[in-house]
Amino acid sequence: MTFLSKVIREPLFHFVLIGAAVFGLHALIAGDDGEDARDRIVVTEGRVQQLAQVFTKTWQRPPTPEELRGLIDSYINEEVYYREALKLGLDRDDTLIRRRMQQKMEFVTEPSDELLRADDSDLQAFLDANKAAFRVEPRFAFDQVFLNPKKPGAPALGRAKQTLEALKATEDQAVLTRLGDATLLPVSMPLSPFSVIVSNFGKAFAANLTDLSENKWAGPIESPYGLHLVRVTARVDGYDPELAQIRDGVAEKWRAQKRDAFQAQVYDQLRAKYEVVLPPAAEAPSGQASVP
Amino acid sequence: MIRRMPASWMIPGVLALGLTVPAVAQDSGTLTEGDAAKLYPDKPVYSRYAGRDFPTRPFFGDTHLHTSFSMDAGAFGARLGPREAYRFARGEQVTASSGQPVKLSRPLDFLVVADHSDNMGFFPDLLAGKPSVLADPTGRKWYDMVQSGKGADAAIEIIVAFSHNKFPEDLMYYPGTSAYKSAWQKTIDAAEEFNEPGRFTAFIGYEWTSNTGGNNLHRNVIFRDNGDKASQVEPFTVYPPYGSDNPVDLWKWMKTYEERTGGSVLAIAHNGNLSNGLMFPIVEAFGKKLDSEYAKTRAKWERLYETTQTKGTGETHPYLSPNDEFADFEIWDKGNLDGSVAKTKDMLEFEYARSAYKNGLKLAQELGTNPYKFGLIGSSDAHTGLAAMEEDNFFGKTTPQEPSPERMLAAFVDNKETGVKIMDWEVGASGYAAVWATENTRESIWDAMQRKETYATTGPRMVVRFFGGWDFQPSDAEDRLPGHTGYSKGVPMGGDLGAAPEGKSPTFLVAALKDTIGANLDRYQIVKGWLDADGELHEKVYDVVWSGDRQPGDDGKVRSVGDTVDVANATWTNKIGAPELITVWTDPDFDPSEPAFYYGRVLEIPKPRWTAYDAKFYGTEPLPDTVMILQDRAYTSPIWYTPEG
DSSP states (O other): OOOHHHHHOHHHHHHHHHHHHHHHHHHHHHHSSOOOOOOOOOOOHHHHHHHHHHHHHSSSSOOOEEEEOOOOHHHHHHHHHHHHHHHTTTTOOOOHHOOOOHHHHHTEEEEEEEEOOOOHHHHHHHHTHHHHHHHHHEEEEEEEEOTTSSHHHHHHHHHHHHHHHHHHHHHOOGGGGGGGGGOSSSSSSEEEEEEHHHHHHOHHHHHHHTTTTOOOOEEEEEEOOOOOEEEEEEEEEOOOOGGHHHHHHHHHHHHHHHHHHHHHHHHHHHHHHHHOOEEEEEEOOOSSSGGG | OOOOTTTTOOOOEEEEEEEOOOSSSOOOOBBBHHHHHHOOOOOBBBBBTTOOBBBBOOEEEEEEOOOTHHHHHHHTTTOOOOHHHHHTTTOOEEEETTTTEEESSSOOOOOOOOBSSTTEEEEETTTTTTTTHHHHHHHHHHHHHTTTTOHHHHHHHHHHHTTTTTTTTEEEEEEEHHHHHHHHHHHHHHHHHHBBBBTTEEEEEEEEEGGGGOOOOOEEEEEOOOOOHHSSOOOOSTTTTOOSSSSHHHHHHHHHHHHHHOOEEEEEEOOOOOTOOOSSSSEEEEEEEEHHHHHHHHHHEEEEEEEEOOOOEEETTTTTTTTTTTOOOOOOOSSSSSSSOOOOOHHHHTHHHHHHHHHHHHHHHHHHHOOOOEEEEEEOOOOSSSOOTTTTTOOOOGGGGGTTTTTTTSEEETTTTEEEEGGGGGSSOEEEEEEEEESSSSSHHHHHTTTTTTEEEESSSEEEEEEEEEEOOHHHHHHSSSHHHHHHHSTTTTHHHHHHHHTTEEEEEEEEEEETOOOEEEEEEEEEEEEEETOOOEEEEEEEESSSOOOOTSSSSSOOOOOOOOOTTOOOTTTBBBBBEEEEEOOOTTTTTEEEEEEEEEOOOEEEEEHHHHHHHHOOOTTTTTEEEOOOOEEEEEEEEEOOO
C-alpha cells in the first residue's frame, strides 16, 4: 500500500478529490433543482482513486489533472450508458452478459485461501490415495550410434552388426563421432525421465532400454528414425516419492480437487433454490428436473 | 536435470570450443559471428562436450492461448481458465468446455496464456485471507463457518450480503484495490503456480487486441519476468481512456514497463492475414509517414511474427509467390477479421511474412533500420483453453468448434453485406512455436525468442536446424554432431551472416528430424529473397535436400513425393519420405552487393487433415471443396545478409 499512501499525500490528489466532490455536489444540487427528478451519479473518492490507480499502473506515473478529468468524464459517460441500458433491459437475453455473470458467480464462489490451506496430514492422505499419479518415472542415460536405413549402399542392418562389433572391440571413445550416420538425435542422452526418452526416440525404443545391461553396447534397437546401437550408462528405477519431496505438486493437485468439489457444492446449493420446470419433451438425464 | 558426461568422452584430434549462446539481448537482436566469437572462451578446451552450453533440443509451446478470461472466449462458452490451460499443456487430461475428456499426445514445454487485455475485468475477491476479516464480527462468523467445514454455506451467505449491500463496510474496498482482484492478477497467479523451471514454463502474458475497422493488428506481449514485476503494471488495452489502437503506443507502454520495473517484455505480431494490408506498412501507419524512429522501435519490440495459427497461415500467398507450388497452404484471404471489408489483391503484399521480409530489405536502405527483421513462430490462438493442435487430436479454435459431428459444416465468418464467408472447415489445426533454448525456463526461452532462434510449425513437432556461415563444407553434413558444427562455424536461425569474405558465397548447414510420432519428411527448402541494384525485389525457393532418389527437373524443382493418404479411413503410411534430412547448401546465385534473407521450410509428406479424421470418426459428409489432405510444415526464422558500407 506504499503506492496508495504516496498518492494520498499528493497535492494533485487533493485537488482532484475536491474537484470530484464539487462535481458530485453539483450533480446533487442540479438534481434537486431540476423540474424532472433526475438520477444522481456520484463520483466517489474511492472511484477517483481507482481510476487514477489503473492509469498509474498502466503508465507507471500518475495522471495529469487533464488526464484525470478525462478518466472521470469517461467513467461518467460509461455510467450514463450503463444505467440507461439497464433501464431498457439490455442486460437481458445477451449471451455475453449472461456468461460473464455466470463467470463472476464462479469467481465469487471460489473457496477462500483459508479453505485451500492444507496441512501435512491432508496432503499425506491425498498422496496415499493417489500414489500412481505421483510415481516418479524410471530414468535412463545412454549413448547411441545411429544407422540410417535410407542411406544408399549396404543395408543398415548389416552395417549395424559390423558397427556393434567395432564398438565392442574398442575402449576408444573417439569412435563415437566416427561410426554411424549423421543425425540430429543426441549422441549421448543425459539421465532423462522415461517419457522424455519416449518423446525423443519413440515408445518402442524406450521400452527396449529397460532390458539392457549397463555399460554394454547392444542393439540394434529400432526407432521411427532407423536403427540404433545403444549403451545404457546410468539407470535410476522408478519409485513412490515421500511427501516432502513433492509437497508443492501434491498441494497443487489437492487444491484443484478441493476447488472443484467446493464449486460443485456451491452450485448444488444454489440449484436447490430453484424448481426447474421442463417442457414434457425434454426429459432430464438423471432425474435432476425433479429437484425442488 | 542431471547432466552426466562420462569422463571418457574425449575425442583426440578434435579441437572444440566451449560454446555459449549469448543470453544477452542485443539491440540488433541478432547473433553475428563476431558477437559469437567474443562470447566463446579464449582457450579451446580438449573435450567437445565440456561447457556444451548451446541449445541441444527445441522446446515446443504455444504463445497465444485464450481462456475463459477472454470476453469473447467466455461468450463462446469456454469454461476453462488459465489454471486448466496450464494443466492441460503440461500433459494432464482435462474436461473440455464441451464436456469431453481431452489430453495431448505429449506435454508441451511451455505456454503463454494470452487473454485479451480489454475487458479482462475485476472480480470481487471476498475474504481471501485478509486479517481485517477477523476483526469484524460478520467476518469472524464467516471465517468460523469456513473453518468448521461449512465453506459453501459461508459463500452463499457472503453473496447474499454482497448483493443486498449488507456486506460489512470494513471488509469492502473499491474496484482496483485489494478486495477486488483483477483477472490480470489471477492470470499472473496461475502462471506463478504452474511455472516449474526445468520442466514446464508458464509465461505471464496478454494479447493487446487492436482491431479498428475489423482489421486485425493484435500483438501478444510476453514477460520474461515473474509475478513480482508483472503485477506492478496493468496490461495495455486498446479502448480509451487507458489504451490506444496504435502499435506505437503499445511500444511506449513496453518501454515504460522496462524502464520502471527493470523487467523485460517482447511482442509477437498476430498473423497479419486478416489485417487487410495494415500489418506491414511501407509508406505510413496510422496517418504518420514511416520514419527511422518507427523502423527502430518496431524492430526493437516486435521480435517475432506468428506466421501460422488456427485462422490460417501467413508465410506467403499464391498471388505473391506464383512460382512457389507450396504457397497455397491454409490460406484465409477473403477479408478482415469480422468480414466487414473484403480482401483486394493489393492488400496481400502488406500482410504476409515473405513479402514483409522483402520490403524490409528496401525499408532498411530508406530508413536505416529494417523494421521487419522478425523471427517466426506458430501458435494456436485457440479460445478454448486447450492448445490441442494435432490433426488427429484437434480441439478447435472456439468452444463450438470442439469435436462434434457438425463442426466442419458451419460458417465461422458470414458477412452477408460483403459476401465474406469463411467456413469452419477452413480453420487450421495449427500451430506451435519451437524455440532453441538452453533450458526450459522463462529466462532461457524468452532470451531465445528475443534473439529469434525459433521456428514455426503447423502442428507436428519436427526438429529443425538452420545454420548459415561462409565455411560449411559438404562433409559437415556427415558430422555426428551437426548442432555443434553449426554453432562452431556459423550462426543459427535468426542470425546475421556478417560481411562476405572475398569470393565466397553463403553456405547453410540444414537438418530436420521428423516428429517421433508423425509423418516422414518430403523436402527441406531454402527460401531466398533479395534486393537488386535497380531496387527490384526478388524471391526464389530452392529444394536443397529431399527424400528418396528423386532428381530435380530442368527447372531445378524436385517432383512431388507422392501420396499414401486414405481419406476415407483417415490413414497414411511412412513408406514414402524420409525420417531425417541433412545437407550443406551453397547459394548458387549470390551477389555480395545485394541484401538478402534466407529461411528454411520443411515439408512433411501428405497426411489426413483434421477434417478427414472428423469425417471418419463421426461419419460426417464433408461439404464440397473441404480440404481433406495437407502437408504440415515448419518455417524457420531467417538468416540475413547485409552488404557492408
